Amino acid sequence: MNRRDFVTMLSATAVTKWASLETAVQAAAAPLKQLADQKGLMFGSSLALKYFEQSPAYKQLFVSQCDIATPELQMKWNSLSRQPGIYDFSTADQLVAFCATNRIKVRGHTLVWHDSLPVWVPGQLSPVTARTVMLDHIQKVAGHFAGKLYSWDVVNEALDPGSQRPDGLRSNLWLQNIGVSYIEQAFRATAAADPKALLVWNENYLEVSNGFGDAKRKAMLNQLDALLAKGVPIHGVGLEAHLRGDQANVLGDASYEAFLSELTQRKMKIFITELDIQDSSLPADVGERDKIVADIYRKFLTASLRQPAVKGVVAWGLSDAFSWISGYRPRKDGLPVRPLAFDINCQPKPAYFAIAEALEAAPRRV
Ligand code: G3I
Numbered sequence: 001m002n003r004r005d006f007v008t009m010l011s012a013t014a015v016t017k018w019a020s021l022e023t024a025v026q027a028a029a030a031p032l033k034q035l036a037d038q039k040g041l042m043f044g045s046s047l048a049l050k051y052f053e054q055s056p057a058y059k060q061l062f063v064s065q066c067d068i069a070t071p072e073l074q075m076k077w078n079s080l081s082r083q084p085g086i087y088d089f090s091t092a093d094q095l096v097a098f099c100a101t102n103r104i105k106v107r108g109h110t111l112v113w114h115d116s117l118p119v120w121v122p123g124q125l126s127p128v129t130a131r132t133v134m135l136d137h138i139q140k141v142a143g144h145f146a147g148k149l150y151s152w153d154v155v156n157e158a159l160d161p162g163s164q165r166p167d168g169l170r171s172n173l174w175l176q177n178i179g180v181s182y183i184e185q186a187f188r189a190t191a192a193a194d195p196k197a198l199l200v201w202n203e204n205y206l207e208v209s210n211g212f213g214d215a216k217r218k219a220m221l222n223q224l225d226a227l228l229a230k231g232v233p234i235h236g237v238g239l240e241a242h243l244r245g246d247q248a249n250v251l252g253d254a255s256y257e258a259f260l261s262e263l264t265q266r267k268m269k270i271f272i273t274e275l276d277i278q279d280s281s282l283p284a285d286v287g288e289r290d291k292i293v294a295d296i297y298r299k300f301l302t303a304s305l306r307q308p309a310v311k312g313v314v315a316w317g318l319s320d321a322f323s324w325i326s327g328y329r330p331r332k333d334g335l336p337v338r339p340l341a342f343d344i345n346c347q348p349k350p351a352y353f354a355i356a357e358a359l360e361a362a363p364r365r366v
Contacts, residue, residue, distance in 0.1 A: 029348040029352060029356075030356065031064050031065050032065045032066075032341070032352075032355060032356060032359065033064075033065055033066055033067040035356055035359040035360055036067070036312070036313065036359050037067065038359075038364075039305075039359060039362045039363070039364050039365060040364055040365030040366070041305070041310075041311065041312055041313065041359065041362065041365060042067055042068040042105065042311065042312030042313070042314075043065065043066065043067065043068070043312065043313050043314075043359070044065075044066040044067060044068030044069045044070070044104065044105070044107075044312070044313075044314045044315070045062065045065070045066050045069060045070075045314060045315045045316070045317055045318045046069070046070045046071070046072040046274065046314065046315070046316045046317055047062065047066075047069040047070065047071055047072060047095060047099070047104075048071070048072045048073060048074070048322070049091075049094060049095055049098060051321075051322045054321075054322075055319075055321065055322075055346070057345070057346045058318070058319055058321065058322065058346055060346075061318055061319065061342060061346040062318060063102050063104075065318060066104055066318075067103065067104055067105060068104060068105040068106075068107060068150065068312055068314060069095075069099055069104050069105070069106055069107070069314070070106070070107040070109045070153075070273065070274070070314050071092060071095050071106070071108075071109055072316075072317075072324075073116075074091050074092040074095050075092050075108055075109055075110070075141070075145075076109070076110065076113070076116040077113070077116060077117050077118055077121065077137065078116045078117055078118040079091065079092070079116075080092065080141060081118050081120075081137075082118055082120075083118075083120060084120045084124065085136070087140055087141070087144070089144055092145075096145065096148055096149075100148070105149075105150035106148070106149050106150055107149070107150055107151045107152075107153065107200075107271075107273070107314065108141075108142070108145060108149040108151065108152040108153065108197065109152075109153045109156070109202070110152075110153040110154075110155075110156040110202060111137065111138050111141060111142065111152060111153070111154050111155070111156075111186060111190060112134060112137075112138070112154060112155045112156065112158075112174060112182070112183075112186045113155075113156035113157060114157070114170065114172035114173060114174070115156075115157070117173075121133065121173075122173060125173050125177045126177060127177050127178075129177075130173070130174065130177030130178045130182075131177075131178050131182075131185065134174060134178065134182065134185070134186065134189075135185065135189050138186060138189040138190055138193060139189065139192075139193050142189075142190045142193035142194040142197070143193040143194070145194065146193060146194040146195075146196070146197075147194065147196050149194065149197050150197065150198060151197055151198035151199070151200050151235075151236065151271075152190055152194065152197045152198075152199055152200065153200050153201075153202035153238060153273070154186050154187050154190045154199050154200065154201065154234075155183055155186055155187075155201050155202070156202045156203075157170065157202070157203060157204050157240075158170055158172070158175075158183060158201070158203070159203055159216050159219050159220060159223075161212055161215040161216060161219070167180065167219060167222065167223070168215060168216065168218065168219025168220075168222070168223075169183075169219070169223075183201075183223070183227065183232075184227055184230065184232050187199055187227070187232050187233050187234055188232065188233065190233075191233040198235045198236055198269065199233055199234055199235050199236070200234075200235065200236040200237065200238045200269075200271065200273075201220075201223075201224075201234055201236075201237050201238065202237075202238035202240065202273055203216065203220060203237065203238065203239065203240065204240040204242065205240075206220060206237075206239050206259070207239045207240075207241050207243070207251065207252075207256060207300070208247065208250055208251065209250045209251070209253050209255045209256050210247075210250045213250070214255075217259045217262075220237070220263075221262055221263075221266070224237075224263075224266050224268070225266070228266060228267075234268070235268070235269055236268055236269035236270065236271060236311075237263050237268045237269075237270055237271070238270075238271045238272075238273035238274075239270065239271070239272055239273060239304075240273050240274040240275075240316075241272050241273070241274060241275040241276075241300065242274055242275075242276055242278070242316065243275070243276070243277045243278070243296055243300060244277070244278045244281075245277050245278055245279045245280075245281065245282040245289075245292055245293055245296065246281045246282065248292070248295065248296050248299065251296060251299065251300045252296075252299040252300040252301075252302065252303035252304070253303070256303060256304075257303050257306065257307065260304070260307040260309065260310065261307065263309060264307060264308075264309040268309060269309060269311050270304075270307065270309045270310045270311065271310070271311060271312050271313075271314065272301075272304055272310065272312070272313040272314065273314050274314065274315075274316040275297075275301075275313060275314065275315045275316060276315060276316040276317060276323065276325060276339045276340055277293045277296055277297065277339050277351070278325055278329045278337075278339060279292075279293055279331070279337055279338055279339055280325070280329045280330065280331050280332070280337065284331075284333055284335055286338065289338060290338060290349055290350045290351065291350060293338065293339070293350070293351050294349070294350035294351045294353065294354035295354065297341075297351050297354040297355050297358065298354035298355075298357055298358055301313065301354070301355060301358035301359070302357075302358045302361055302362075304358075305358055305359070305361070305362035305363075306362070306363065308363065308365055308366075311365070313355075313359075315340060315341060315355075316340075317339075317340050318340055318341055318342050318346075319340060319342045319343065319344060319346050320336065320337065320338050320339065320340050320342070320343055320344050320349075321344040321346075323337060323339050323340055325337045325339045338351075341355055
């Protein structure tokens with residue numbers, strides 16, 4: 001009997017051996033980090049310690065499920081520096097200490113992004129100053145955490161076909177003021193500040209097999225070819241995977257796997273970095289909705305994990321109680337969103353079992 005059937009059986013019968021049905025269901029839900037570890041993979045989630053104050057159960061869930069974490073906010077520029085040149089690392093340090101205590105690896109997120117900048121940064125950027133502003137930031141932040149992080153998302157979301165550039169790069173403040181070399185400079189500066197961290201280009205929509213995603217994939221591979229030929233230290237690519245429940249047909253297909261093979265040929269380590277599934281346009285019925293979401297998790301992760309270059313999966317939250325989607329992509333009918341593996345009471349949902357099945361089906365990494 002597989003785990004999902006076992007839990008269904010528990011739910012349908014009187015359980016005497018266990019203190020409560022909830023305990024029984026949780027006991028049947030093997031930690032995802034354990035299932036991942038059996039295959040030489042990592043499993044984790046975005047992390048914000050403030051949620052633990054609201055829910056001790058969430059803290060317990062987090063520690064039991066995760067062996068890798070990404071700070072959701074605390075290492076972003078606007079979290080670290082409210083005034084020019086002045087940095088407060090206290091909250092991010094707490095997060096790193098919490099992870100060290102609980103043997104959870106930390107993915108630094110993120111050094112160079114167009115979003116979540118403090119208000120002072122754009123005002124300071126000009127073609128004369130921008131390079132120094134960016135490099136100072138990298139030296140301070142990557143230098144502060146040097147030796148303590150598993151990886152850094154060095155550049156974040158640097159591609160955007162919507163910018164209409166032949167190279168596919170996003171026309172952001174860094175590109176406008178420094179030029180395309182800002183990416184190379186950012187990776188080299190991070191490698192100098194923290195030689196131990198794995199350096200990752202984190203990107204959105206590469207996982208979507210449609211015109212937009214195809215354009216991003218092409219641009220990504222061209223960028224990697226040019227940068228790697230120059231010896232730029234890029235070790236991995238992060239696929240955010242903020243998936244949409246109404247896009248099952250363009251997720252986890254053969255062209256996606258072919259793209260992962262292209263990254264593998266370039267010796268990239270691949271990480272799924274921000275996995276969740278927006279259910280905003282799915283049916284209101286919870287059973288029906290959870291099934292659609294679970295099926296996408298299974299399909300997408302099974303395809304991803306078939307590729308040995310994929311080293312880990314990080315979800316953008318574990319419990320539906322704490323997801324950016326409830327604020328950014330709410331449902332029109334006002335019903336609570338259900339994008340993650342566990343419900344608001346930290347109980348496993350069909351999405352959990354789908355993730356578990358995909359991990360169990362993954363080939364073992366050597
Ligand atoms: O905490 C303040 C609160 O005090 C204030 O009243 C409120 C008013 O706007 O803002 C709150 O801060 C918000 C914060 O989330 C905490 O909820 C920020 O405005 C809001 O910008 C911030 O959004 C985050 C977003 O990145 C921008 O940094 C989301 O939580 C976070 O999930 C999201 O994560 C990103 C990844 O870093 C990159 N990829 C996409 C992903 C999803 O958008």
